[in-house]
Amino acid sequence: MVRKDLDNYKTCDPVVKLYTREHGLHLDEAGIEKITADCEANPGAVLVLDAFLSLIQPLGLDSDSEGAVEPLQNLLESIAPFNITTVLLHHSSKSRAHERASNAAAGRGLGRMASHVVNLHWLNPDNKEDQRVRLTTEGRSSRSVDCVIEQVDRAIWSMHGDSSTISEQLDLSKVRAKLSERHSNVLSLVEQHWMLTDRAIEPGEVAEQMAEELGNNARQKALQALDALANKRLVEKLTRSDHKRGKVVSFQPLKGQLPESWRCA
Structure with a gap:
């Protein structure tokens, strides 16, 4: 785009020259000369190189070596006088797909060369x-x-x-999927109680609503299940003091962790 005045831009014809695979270029001496000539004729243009490996492949260079970036360096030096913004696409190998981009890029050479x-x-x-x-x-x-x-x-x-x-x-979703049936039911009860009452639930309330499933010592089993969920960071444990009851614990969903079905209800 070309600026017409402050915060006002005009869109120009985006494609000045296009080299396809059938009539492609590589970063050899002849290719760099052609690209430089195009840049000289269109100063200030954006040069998109797609993709790095295909551009250097015919040169017999190892893409993970430091020397692989030399042809690109030669190109950048050649077009430097023409105020060109160069965008290079690079597909990292699967073994390096989750590295930092600067590390996964051609033996780290590309990462050092790029400004962004x-x-x-x-x-x-x-x-x-x-x-x-x-x-x-x-x-x-x-x-x-x-x-x-x-x-x-x-x-x-x-x-x-x-x-x-x-x-x-995403990690919590994976943890949630591995919960036992009892813990899953307790977690659902905590979430349902929060949605209906907008307050945390106490172990005694869980024991009362799940009495048949929990059986004997229902409150203790409810507290154990709730503590286990808190340790897995699926619920938040709250503690307060009550002048009649002493220490009171309750549990509520973590902020932002309610299932989508509940948030949309």
């Missing part, structure tokens, strides 16, 4: 139905970003929020 790195990988690679993507950035002169996004339509993405919070929720 944007890394994308699946939030939950074990679940093929989970289309959420974790986006992280690293840069020399900008604030880092770490969030979760999801593509809802072509070129349209939605924001799910901070990745650390969502990753924690």
Whole structure:
């Protein structure tokens, strides 16, 4: 885009030159000369290189070696006078998919060269139905970003929020799925009680509502189950003093941890 005045931009024809696979270029001497000529004719352009491995593959370079970045360095030096913004796409190998982007990029050479790195990988690679993507950035002169996004339509993405919070929720979901039937029922009761009354539940109330399931010593068993859930960070344990009852404990769902079905109810 070209700025017309303050906060007002004009969109220009986005594609000046396109090299496809059928008529592609590589980062050899001839390819660098052609790209440099295009940049000289279009100063200030955005140069998109897709993708790093395909550009250096014919050169016989090991993508994980330090020398793999030399052709790219030669290109950047050649187009430096023309104020070009270069965007390089790089697909890391599966064995390095969850490393920091600067570490996973071609033996770390690319990471050192880039002024800004944007890394994308699946939030939950074990679940093929989970289309959420974790986006992280690293840069020399900008604030880092770490969030979760999801593509809802072509070129349209939605924001799910901070990745650390969502990753924690994902971990808790896995813990929840492994609960015993009794602990799962107690957790559901804590959540239902909170939704209906907006207050924490006490072990005695759990024992009363689950008397048949808990059997003898129901209150003690209820307290044990609630403590186990608190230790797994699925509920929050509250303690208060009562002048008649002494120390009173109660339990409530952790903030933001109610199931979607309850939050939407």
